Amino acid sequence: MRSLQWKDNLLGAVQVPLSPIVYMVIPGLNPEGYYLLSKLLCLCPERRITAFDALQHPYFTNYHIFSGKGSIQGTPSKAYMGQAMDSKKPVIVKIFDRIKLNEGISSAVIREIAFLKEMDHENIVSVIDVVFTGMKIHLVMEAADMNLRQFIDEHPKGVSDRHVRKNLLYQLLKGLDYCHSQKIIHRDLRPESLMINRDPLTLKISDFGTARDFQVPVKALTIIDRAKCVLYMPPEILYGKWRYTASVDMWAAGCIFAEIARGKPLFQIGSNDYHMTSDIYQMQKILSVLGTPNEDLWPGVCEVFHNINSIKLIPSMDLHELVPCLDPEEMDLLKQMICLNPSGRIMAADALKLSYFDDLRAA
Structure with missing residues (x-):
């Protein structure tokens, strides 16, 4: 006793x-x-x-992690705010803990690290260090004040300042143009994957776990990957087409631009959690806004949507009703980004040449 x-x-x-x-x-x-x-x-x-557990402790890195702050949901990792112990500068530490003894490191982790270390652009998040601790990988990146989702949440009725909208879209397109010039499709663009700093206002693309080199045959997104970004997926992916181009990123960019302007997703089905929807309902919402495509507007559409002829013809809506704050110049660019026909979508390099961005190019 x-x-x-x-x-x-x-x-x-x-x-x-x-x-x-x-x-x-x-x-x-x-x-x-x-x-x-x-x-x-x-x-x-x-x-x-x-x-074994001691080897995974943050002491064996050069970074102090603030546990419990800034975890990113819906990813195969968790990201935290941290601080470099030598320079005292803030960092983001993304921890991947899915290293299995018999399987090794997942391909998604390898891709994300490889792509980020290859790229060097002011609108792509920078990698500071990659640290292996036990069965985990710490991907250390430059810090940001917030992500775009948090920024949009601060403007529930949308960003009314035209210059702020333009500036954010300009930086997003510059980052995408660089990715596409490196033959990389992001495939997971959404507000949560865009990092924002306030002063000066900067935007950087992150989360390259589902990115692909489009010089290699591109496989279709898995169910898990699709669930994360269905609100920003174009029709060709929603209908399961496995061959697609960098134009899928331009569709997502258009959806994000509209969301910045209106404070909520452009193709949101209901007022509930915007992450919870399905491919079928999402496609119905897109067609209810943009109308039912046909061979004249989208040559080859019957090869993508085999049952297109059985779908009730729906006329397109006036987008100005959904995004009333956009001026004619902005509306024209939005329509070119969310064109149903993938080959008709404007690409980032061409969009950056529009007169809409003249003042930013001259700055």
């Missing part, structure tokens, strides 16, 4: 922080180091950290 009581008292002592004497004897450790030391010197054997 006395031994059980002694053990209970010992377990209670586990919660007691390190003695001040330890800080005096070992003065050079950072907070992460002292925390790890407390786990190693735990009096209770059952609570003592194992070597």
Whole structure:
């Protein structure tokens, strides 16, 4: 009985922080180091950290992670705000923890790291470091104030300032033009994958886990990948077409531009969670806005939509009713980005040459 009581008292002592004497004897450790030391010197054997878990501890990186802040939902990873221990600069640490002993590192993780380390552009998020700790990978990137979803949430009725809308779209298109010039399709553009800094207002593209090099045959998106960005998917992907081009990114860019202007997704089905929808309902919503396509407007549409002739003909809506704050110049560009016919969509390089961006090009 006395031994059980002694053990209970010992377990209670586990919660007691390190003695001040330890800080005096070992003065050079950072907070992460002292925390790890407390786990190693735990009096209770059952609570003592194992070597395997110790190797995954943030102490073995050069970055202090603020646990519980800024986790990114809906991704095979979690991202946190952090700080470089040497420069004290803020960083984002994206932690991938799906390294399996028998399977190795997932292809999505390898792609994201490879693409980001290859690219160097002011509108693509920069990689600072890649750290392997035990069975996890820490992808350290430059910090941002927020993502575009959070920015839009601050403007529930849409961004009324024309220059701000233009500036955000201009930077998004510059980043996409660079990606496409490197033969990379992003495929997962959505407000959550766009990082924003306030002063000066900058936008950077991130989350390249589902990106592909379109010099290699492109496979269709998996069900998991599709669930993350269905609101920003073009018709050819929603109908399961596996051969598509960089124009899929331009569709997403158009949807995002409209969302910036109106404060909510352009093709949102209901007022509930905008992540919860299906391919069929999403396609119906798109057709209810843009109308039913035909061979005249989209040559070859019957090859993509085999049942197109059985669909009730729906006339297109006036987009100005959905996005009333856009002026004629902005509306014309939006229509070119969300054209139902993929080959009719304007590409980023051509969009950047429009007179709409003259003032930004001259700046």
